[in-house]
Amino acid sequence: MFTVEETWGGVRYLVTHHADPQTIYDELNREFWDGKLPRYVVRFADDDHPLPNVPGEWPLGSCDHKKRLITILATAQMHESVGGLRGVVAHELAHVAAPDDEHGARFQAALRRMTR
Numbered sequence: 001m002f003t004v005e006e007t008w009g010g011v012r013y014l015v016t017h018h019a020d021p022q023t024i025y026d027e028l029n030r031e032f033w034d035g036k037l038p039r040y041v042v043r044f045a046d047d048d049h050p051l052p053n054v055p056g057e058w059p060l061g062s063c064d065h066k067k068r069l070i071t072i073l074a075t076a077q078m079h080e081s082v083g084g085l086r087g088v089v090a091h092e093l094a095h096v097a098a099p100d101d102e103h104g105a106r107f108q109a110a111l112r113r114m115t116r
């Protein structure tokens with residue numbers, strides 16, 4: 001269990017997590033890809049490492065292929081409609097499995113492989 005700091009509307013919050021997104025990434029990679037996908041560093045966004053703010057992009061996480069870095073919104077666990085924290089990590093891992101596909105057919109197939 002660990003805590004990250006996020007500032008919302010000028011107020012600083014401590015967001016406590018019961019799972020580590022890096023562990024979830026490594027487990028999904030092992031379970032569904034025989035560990036063959038490259039290991040990206042997966043961390044929560046915090047005040048020192050904010051999510052890149054790109055208009056029109058998915059706001060819950062981002063995947064930087066050049067840096068092999070995935071950043072997850074600190075409050076991802078609250079987004080049940082996309083499967084919570086595990087769902088957000090799976091989404092970003094699908095980008096690793098299907099680079100240069102945006103949210104196309106190969107991406108969708110990679111995501112289904114982990115979430116069915």
Ligand SMILES: [Zn+2]
Nearest residue numbers: 058091095103
């Ligand atoms: Zn995406």
